[in-house]
Every structure is written in C-alpha cells, then in structure tokens.
Amino acid sequence: xxxxxxxxxxxxxxxxxxxxxxxxxxxxxxxxxxxxxxxxxxxxxxxxxxxxxxxxxxxxxxxxxxxxxxxxxxxxxxxxxxxxxxxxxxxxxxxxxxxxxxxxxxxxxxxxxxxxxxxxxxxxxxxxxxxxxxxxxxxxxxxxxxxxxxxxxxxxxxxxxxxxxxxxxxxxxxxxxxxxxxxxxxxxxxxxxxxxxxxxxxxxxxxxxxxxxxxxxxxxxxxxxxxxxxxxxxxxxxxxxxxxxxxxxxxxxxxxxxxxxxxxxxxxxxxxxxxxxxxxxxxxxxxxxxxxxxxxxxxxxxxxxxxxxxxxxxxxxxxxxxxxxxxxxxxxxxxxxxxxxxxxxxxxxxxx
Amino acid sequence: xxxxxxxxxxxxxxxxxxxxxxxxxxxxxxxxxxxxxxxxxxxxxxxxxxxxxxxxxxxxxxxxxxxxxxxxxxxxxxxxxxxxxxxxxxxxxxxxxxxxxxxxxxxxxxxxxxxxxxxxxxxxxxxxxxxxxxxxxxxxxxxxxxxxxxxxxxxxxxxxxxxxxxxxxxxxxxxxxxxxxxxxxxxxxxxxxxxxxxxxxxxxxxxxxxxxxxxxxxxxxxxxxxxxxxxxxxxxxxxxxxxxxxxxxxxxxxxxxxxxxxxxxxxxxxxxxxxxxxxxxxxxxxxxxxxxxxxxxxxxxxxxxxxxxxxxxxxxxxxxxxxxxxxxxxxxxxxxxxxxxxxxxxxxxxxxxxxxxxxxxxxxxxxxxxxxxxxxxxxxxxxxxxxxxxxxxxxxxxxxxxxxxxxxxxxxxxxxxxxxxxxxxxxxxxxxxxxxxxxxxxxxxxxxxxxxxxxxxxxxxxxxxxxxxxxxxxxxxxxxxxxxxxxxxxxxxxxxxxxxxxxxxxxxxxxxxxxxxxxxxxx
Numbered sequence: 001x002x003x004x005x006x007x008x009x010x011x012x013x014x015x016x017x018x019x020x021x022x023x024x025x026x027x028x029x030x031x032x033x034x035x036x037x038x039x040x041x042x043x044x045x046x047x048x049x050x051x052x053x054x055x056x057x058x059x060x061x062x063x064x065x066x067x068x069x070x071x072x073x074x075x076x077x078x079x080x081x082x083x084x085x086x087x088x089x090x091x092x093x094x095x096x097x098x099x100x101x102x103x104x105x106x107x108x109x110x111x112x113x114x115x116x117x118x119x120x121x122x123x124x125x126x127x128x129x130x131x132x133x134x135x136x137x138x139x140x141x142x143x144x145x146x147x148x149x150x151x152x153x154x155x156x157x158x159x160x161x162x163x164x165x166x167x168x169x170x171x172x173x174x175x176x177x178x179x180x181x182x183x184x185x186x187x188x189x190x191x192x193x194x195x196x197x198x199x200x201x202x203x204x205x206x207x208x209x210x211x212x213x214x215x216x217x218x219x220x221x222x223x224x225x226x227x228x229x230x231x232x233x234x235x236x237x238x239x240x241x242x243x244x245x246x247x248x249x250x251x252x253x254x255x256x257x258x259x260x261x262x263x264x265x266x267x268x269x270x271x272x273x274x275x276x277x278x279x280x281x282x283x284x285x286x287x288x289x290x291x292x293x294x295x296x297x298x299x300x301x302x303x304x305x306x307x308x309x310x311x312x313x314x315x316x317x318x319x320x321x322x323x324x325x326x327x328x329x330x331x332x333x334x335x336x337x338x339x340x341x342x343x344x345x346x347x348x349x350x351x352x
Numbered sequence: 353x354x355x356x357x358x359x360x361x362x363x364x365x366x367x368x369x370x371x372x373x374x375x376x377x378x379x380x381x382x383x384x385x386x387x388x389x390x391x392x393x394x395x396x397x398x399x400x401x402x403x404x405x406x407x408x409x410x411x412x413x414x415x416x417x418x419x420x421x422x423x424x425x426x427x428x429x430x431x432x433x434x435x436x437x438x439x440x441x442x443x444x445x446x447x448x449x450x451x452x453x454x455x456x457x458x459x460x461x462x463x464x465x466x467x468x469x470x471x472x473x474x475x476x477x478x479x480x481x482x483x484x485x486x487x488x489x490x491x492x493x494x495x496x497x498x499x500x501x502x503x504x505x506x507x508x509x510x511x512x513x514x515x516x517x518x519x520x521x522x523x524x525x526x527x528x529x530x531x532x533x534x535x536x537x538x539x540x541x542x543x544x545x546x547x548x549x550x551x552x553x554x555x556x557x558x559x560x561x562x563x564x565x566x567x568x569x570x571x572x573x574x575x576x577x578x579x580x581x582x583x584x585x586x587x588x589x590x591x592x593x594x595x596x597x598x599x600x601x602x603x604x605x606x607x608x609x610x611x612x613x614x615x616x617x618x619x620x621x622x623x624x625x626x627x628x629x630x631x632x633x634x635x636x637x638x639x640x641x642x643x644x645x646x647x648x649x650x651x652x653x654x655x656x657x658x659x660x661x662x663x664x665x666x667x668x669x670x671x672x673x674x675x676x677x678x679x680x681x682x683x684x685x686x687x688x689x690x691x692x693x694x695x696x697x698x699x700x701x702x703x704x705x706x707x708x709x710x711x712x713x714x715x716x717x718x719x720x721x722x723x724x725x726x727x728x729x730x731x732x733x734x735x736x737x738x739x740x741x742x743x744x745x746x747x748x749x750x751x752x753x754x755x756x757x758x759x760x761x762x763x764x765x766x767x768x769x770x771x772x773x774x775x776x777x778x779x780x781x782x783x784x785x786x787x788x789x790x791x792x793x794x795x796x797x798x799x800x801x802x803x804x805x806x807x808x809x810x811x812x813x814x815x816x817x818x819x820x821x822x823x824x825x826x827x828x829x830x831x832x833x834x835x836x837x838x839x840x841x842x843x844x845x846x847x848x849x850x851x852x853x854x855x856x857x858x859x860x861x862x863x864x865x866x867x868x869x870x871x872x873x874x875x
Contacts, residue, residue, distance in 0.1 A: 085651035
C-alpha cells in the first residue's frame with residue numbers, strides 16, 4: 001500500500017487521514033506519530049466502548065441469522081415456507097389451533113415450535129425471522145458492496161480524467177440522484193419483479209433476491225461516487241501524483257495504485273452506513289411489495305404481511321420491526337465509531 | 353345516515369359501473385324494465401316487472417321479447433319516461449365500451465351499430481313506440497339469459513338526452529326510491545329520497561325510508577370498522593377488517609354479548625384456482641385430479657377470517673343447478689369440510705410422473721389473495737410439485753394471466769355472479785370463448801361435452817325445465833378437474849347502534865344491501 005507520509009497530506013479535505021487528526025491525540029503515548037494510520041484507527045476504536053458493543057450486537061444478529069437452518073431443522077421442525085393453517089400445537093397440555101377459524105394466528109408460545117408465534121398463513125415467525133434476516137442482510141451487504149464497487153470506479157474515473165468523461169458520468173449520476181430513493185426503487189422493483197431481467201446471456205428471474213440487490217446497488221451509486229470524485233479531483237493535483245506521472249506511470253495505474261489507496265478510508269467509513277441504509281431500503285421496498293418476493297421472507301415483507309392484524313396479533317409486526325431497528329441501529333452506531341476513529345473531523349453522511 | 357366506503361365506485365353511471373360499490377347505491381336510483389323482488393333470501397332472486405307492466409312476453413323461438421312501459425312514469429327531475437329511452441340506455445352501454453356491452457350484443461343489429469360507430473344510429477333489433485309504450489326486442493339468436501340481462505343495472509333506464517359520456521360527476525336522473533343529489537368523486541356522494549317516487553310507481557319497490565344517505569370515501573378499512581364500532585359511521589360497504597372480526601362477532605354477532613348489528617351472508621360467488629389445460633403439467637388429467645384431491649379447503653377458509661364457506665361445486669349455493677350433495681360426501685375429491693387425502697394425491701401425482709414439476713402459482717396483491725396464493729403453493733408442494741408463488745399487481749393481473757403467451761399454469765380466480773342463471777358462470781369454462789388475449793377461460797377448458805351442452809342450454813329460455821341438465825353439467829365439470837373450486841365468499845353487513853338492524857336490513861341475493869329499506873330505531 002502506498003500511503004503518503006502524513007506531512008504531505010496536511011490540509012486536504014474530506015475523510016483522508018491527516019496529520020491534524022493525529023496531532024489532536026498526540027498526548028497519548030499509544031498514539032505517537034509514526035504509528036500506521038490503520039493501527040491507530042484500531043486503537044481508537046478499541047477505546048470507543050459504545051461502538052464496540054454496537055458492533056458486537058450486529059455480529060450477534062448476523063450469527064443468529066446464519067444459524068437459521070439449525071433452528072428450523074432442530075428446534076422448530078419446519079421451514080420458512082411451510083404453512084400450518086389447520087395444524088394444532090400443544091401448549092400447557094392443551095391443543096390449540098395455530099390459526100383459528102377466524103384467521104387469528106397464535107402468539108408466542110416460548111416453546112421450540114412457534115417460539116415467537118405464527119403468521120396468518122400458520123408459518124413459524126421465529127424461523128421466518130431468521131431466514132428473513134438472512135435475506136435482508138445478504139441484500140443489504142451485497143447491495144452496499146455493489147454500490148462501492150461501481151461508485152468507486154465511476155467516481156475515480158470522473159475525478160481523475162475530468163473533461164468529457166466527467167460530464168457524461170456526472171450527468172448519468174445526476175439522473176439517478178434526481179429521483180427520490182423510494183420512488184425509483186419501487187418503480188424498478190415492480191417492473192423487474194414482473195418480467196425479471198435479462199442482459200445478454202444472463203437472465204434473472206423476477207422473484208430472485210438478485211433483483212432487489214441490484215436495484216439497491218444502483219440507487220446508492222451517486223451517494224458514493226460524488227464524494228469519491230471530489231477527492232479524486234483534489235488528489236490528482238497533489239505532488240505524489242505528479243511524482244508518479246514523472247516516473248512514467250500510466251493513467252489507469254495512477255488511478256488504482258496512487259489515488260485509490262487514499263480514498264480507502266472514505267470507503268471504510270461509508271461501508272457500515274451504506275449497509276445500514278441498504279437494509280432499511282430493502283425493508284421499505286419489500287414492505288411496498290417491490291423488494292423481496294413471496295414466499296421468500298424478509299423483515300420488510302413480514303411487516304407488510306402482519307400489518308392488517310396489528311390489533312389482534314401485534315407480534316407479526318413488532319418482532320421483525322424490532323430486529324430491523326436492532327440491526328440498523330447497531331450498524332449505524334458502529335459506523336459512527338469507525339468514522340470517529342478514522343478521522344474525527346470527517347463529515348460523512350448519506351442524505352436522501 | 354352516513355356510509356363509509358374504501359374507494360370511489362368505478363363509476364356512478366348505470367351504463368358503465370360493474371362493481372358492488374357502484375351497483376348497491378344505483379339499484380335504488382335506476383330501475384330496469386325487469387327487476388328483482390325486494391325480498392330477503394331466496395325469494396329475492398325471483399324476477400318481477402320493473403318499469404315494464406309485465407315480465408317480457410317471449411316468442412316460441414326465443415327471439416322476440418315484448419314489453420310495455422308503465423303509464424305515467426317520471427324521472428326524479430320530472431321528465432316523463434318514454435319507451436325510446438330504453439333504446440338510448442342500451443345504446444349508451446354499447447357505444448361507451450361498457451363492460452356490460454357483451455350482454456346486449458346479442459340484440460339484432462347491435463353488431464352493425466357498434467361497427468358503424470355512430471352513437472345516434474338506430475339499433476334495428478329494438479323497436480319502441482312512445483305513444484303506447486310498447487318495446488319489442490329482437491335477438492340475432494336465442495339467448496337463455498337475456499331476461500336477466502334486461503334486469504341488470506346496465507339496463508337501468510335513463511333519459512333519452514343523456515350524453516354518451518361518463519356521467520359520474522353528475523349522475524343522470526332515474527326512476528327509483530332515491531336520486532343522486534351530490535357526487536364529488538373520491539370524496540362523497542349523496543342519495544336523497546326521490547319526491548316523484550311513490551308506493552304505486554312500481555308495485556313491489558318500496559319508497560325510501562331514510563331522507564338521505566351519504567357515502568364518504570374512507571380509504572382505511574380498519575378505520576371504517578372502528579368508526580362503525582364507535583357509532584360514528586352507520587354502515588360500511590367493505591367487509592369488516594379481518595383484525596376486528598373476532599371482536600365484532602363476540603360483541604355484535606348473532607350470539608354476541610351486545611345487541612346484534614353484524615351478520616354474514618353467502619353471495620353468488622365461487623373462489624377457485626385455474627389449472628391451465630394447455631400447459632404441462634396440468635395438461636395431464638391425473639395431475640389435475642391430484643391437485644383437486646390435495647387442496648385443503650378448510651385451511652384456505654381460515655385465510656378469509658371465516659368469511660369463506662368451503663365448497664367443491666363450481667355453481668354456488670342459491671344458483672339454479674347447484675346441488676348440495678357436491679358439498680358433502682358427493683364431492684369426488686373428498687368432503688370439502690374435511691382435511692384432504694394427501695396420500696392419494698401424492699400417489700396420483702407419482703403415477704402421472706409429474707413429481708417435482710415446476711409450477712408457478714399466480715395471484716394478485718389484493719388482500720387476502722397473496723396469502724391464499726402462498727398457502728396454495730405450499731399445498732402443491734405437499735403433494736409433490738415444486739411450486740413458487742408469483743404475486744403481481746391487481747391492476748395488471750387479469751390482463752397478464754388472460755394472455756396465452758404468459759402460459760400461466762395455475763393461480764387465483766374468483767367470480768361474483770351478476771344474476772341467478774348458471775350461464776353467467778359457465779361462460780368462464782366455455783371452449784368457444786377462448787381468446788389469445790383478455791381470455792376469461794384461463795383454464796382453457798375446451799371439452800366437447802361442455803361446449804355442446806352450453807350451446808343447447810344457452811338457447812333454452814325456460815330455466816326450471818333444464819335445471820337438472822345444468823346440475824349434471826356442473827357435476828361433470830367438477831369431476832373433470834379442470835378447475836379447483838374451494839369455496840363461496842360471505843359478505844357482511846355491519847351497522848351502528850342507531851340503525852334498526854332487526855327489521856330493516858333485508859339481504860337480497862342479487863342486490864345485497866337494499867339502501868332504500870334501511871331505517872333508524874325510533875322511526
């Protein structure tokens with residue numbers, strides 16, 4: 001990694017690692033100048049207990065969701081799609097309908113089967129919650145990684161090459177930016193859910209999880225590409241780039257070996273926030289029927305399916321809602337901790 | 353009194369409306385030449401003269417219908433009713449591309465009228481005499497259900513100068529107990545007692561009891577339900593929100609703890625799944641039989657909060673040709689009120705070699721369809737198919753599955769009958785009506801026996817004489833497993849405390865709630 005010496009960086013804008021931020025803490029012997037920037041960040045983060053707890057909570061949520069098949073097979077003995085409309089379970093020695101004749105589903109039993117109750121179709125909420133979490137997290141993380149990959153390349157190219165490349169890319173990004181996030185998501189989601197997507201030899205079915213992932217990745221591109229472009233614009237005028245050019249390096253090589261490492265801290269700060277936003281967007285789209293398609297569970301679809309029974313069966317909405325809050329909140333708090341550790345002056349926000 | 357309704361009726365124009373939201377109020381404003389007895393229960397499905405003096409006089413070949421308009425009729429604005437207004441009424445239905453147009457295309461000259469595109473042209477099959485009030489209708493071919501078409505809301509007579517355009521904002525005057533006095537789309541519409549309408553105007557159609565009935569558009573069904581519980585709303589158009597059914601039954605049901613103000617009634621409707629006979633695996637009768645055996649009808653009924661009566665017959669109860677046996681031991685696929693015989697279904701599917709066949713199950717996104725579609729897909733998986741539900745927007749649903757290129761394999765369908773004649777259901781499985789787009793016979797049922805019977809029965813105007821043949825046809829259709837009927841929908845009437853629920857809420861099997869007969873407790 002070619003990280004420029006800290007002196008060279010002073011005064012640069014954005015989330016770059018700079019001398020100023022190191023100096024602020026120079027009283028601490030653990031953070032004496034000369035320590036690598038990533039190690040320094042790690043030390044600072046270790047001191048931020050709130051962020052660490054939040055991070056741990058998120059890891060727990062992820063671990064629980066990964067264990068979904070274990071719970072389904074060994075504890076609940078069902079699958080997320082299996083309906084139990086006319087089945088009965090035994091609670092305190094009494095046989096009870098999973099879904100009664102008037103369609104009211106059973107509440108939490110706190111036993112292995114129907115631990116958190118059933119939904120209107122007689123499906124086990126706990127099993128769906130875990131499997132739904134898997135879908136929500138996979139879409140959120142894959143979507144955010146997709147955004148970073150595409151946004152980064154577009155932002156770097158636009159910022160480095162300027163001129164016509166920049167104009168065209170900016171124009172495309174502005175078009176995406178101009179749409180409200182939810183509106184664009186719903187429009188793309190409903191259109192693609194019906195017909196699926198086929199680009200050349202690749203065909204994606206309408207009910208595939210790849211569709212919401214792709215939509216989320218595309219929608220957030222401008223939110224990342226814009227700040228990256230700004231940084232690339234500033235960095236390309238710096239001495240170390242000039243030096244690289246003088247050594248005879250090609251443009252693409254400069255972009256990816258000289259400029260890219262200098263925006264990497266931005267990416268690290270962005271990643272948790274992007275994932276949190278992507279999970280939220282996935283839930284919103286699924287709630288509106290434009291995200292994850294049934295019978296696949298996700299926290300958003302679970303809330304949507306439970307909302308018309310909010311009085312008699314509030315667990316249908318409260319349980320997935322609480323999980324959503326837990327995951328997104330923990331990730332946001334952790335993300336802020338990472339940002340503070342990396343550069344306390346940085347102002348990274350994803351605004352809608 | 354005030355009514356809540358979740359959405360603006362499709363139209364408040366008798367020529368165009370084709371929903372219960374539009375028809376319920378309009379039955380009290382527009383009366384056709386022939387109408388239904390204003391009675392509760394089965395008696396209400398019998399026809400009686402409306403604006404005509406008598407029921408139509410049908411010629412022996414079933415081609416000519418003769419009626420005479422009652423003397424001295426006036427619209428709510430005072431204009432006298434003329435026999436020629438009937439022709440104008442039918443012209444509006446045909447010319448404005450109404451969903452009701454197919455019912456009147458059988459009239460001689462209707463094709464030519466439509467093809468010419470001139471709204472004011474004459475329909476050769478309708479002869480009227482304004483002086484004597486005589487109306488003679490000639491059909492291009494005999495049509496068994498035509499007298500029922502004459503009694504539909506589409507044929508509710510409007511003045512001869514009513515424009516050929518959607519009149520929802522200013523509904524035309526009619527002859528009926530009520531008249532529209534205000535219509536603000538998406539906000540409210542108001543019915544007031546028609547001063548020109550007396551007990552003698554149409555014997556059998558009573559004068560409106562309440563002075564005024566105001567309908568407000570309240571999009572949230574839970575809010576409507578809560579408002580009726582709290583007596584802030586007197587009646588709600590939609591079925592009560594599923595979330596509240598338990599509470600309402602316990603408190604206001606027939607055996608509730610409080611005074612009754614809630615009841616349920618079965619409608620002329622059938623809920624069924626189509627099985628596309630042109631697409632594998634459902635081109636194999638064994639697979640279709642397996643599905644019929646494997647569907648758990650009582651389980652599906654729970655998804656409707658108990659407002660679905662599990663059944664096995666295509667023709668619903670109250671429909672001539674329905675037989676009660678089919679809904680019990682007589683059902684070839686097992687008693688619909690019992691759990692299904694899964695083992696037999698699995699066995700049959702194995703024999704057909706269709707185990708693990710991929711099936712897409714279609715459904716729209718209007719509650720409770722997504723739940724039903726998912727439950728049905730799961731039941732198909734239980735018998736050994738590999739089913740995936742596909743939920744699409746309600747606005748494009750019928751267009752999508754009705755397009756042959758979609759090759760929709762199976763999915764959700766329902767039909768609410770317009771009138772008590774089995775032809776009104778059987779056109780859905782008539783092989784002659786299969787179309788490449790906008791197809792209504794989604795199963796693509798093309799059975800020579802059914803087609804032949806429908807051709808013959810379709811010409812027979814004397815329904816009681818051939819009811820047993822309809823009954824046999826219904827049984828045959830169920831046995832062939834072309835479709836999977838699973839129940840008949842119940843609707844509900846739920847009113848506020850101040851309404852006289854016991855004496856003034858007859859449920860006509862065609863009209864459903866008759867607004868004109870409602871009354872308050874103290875009046």
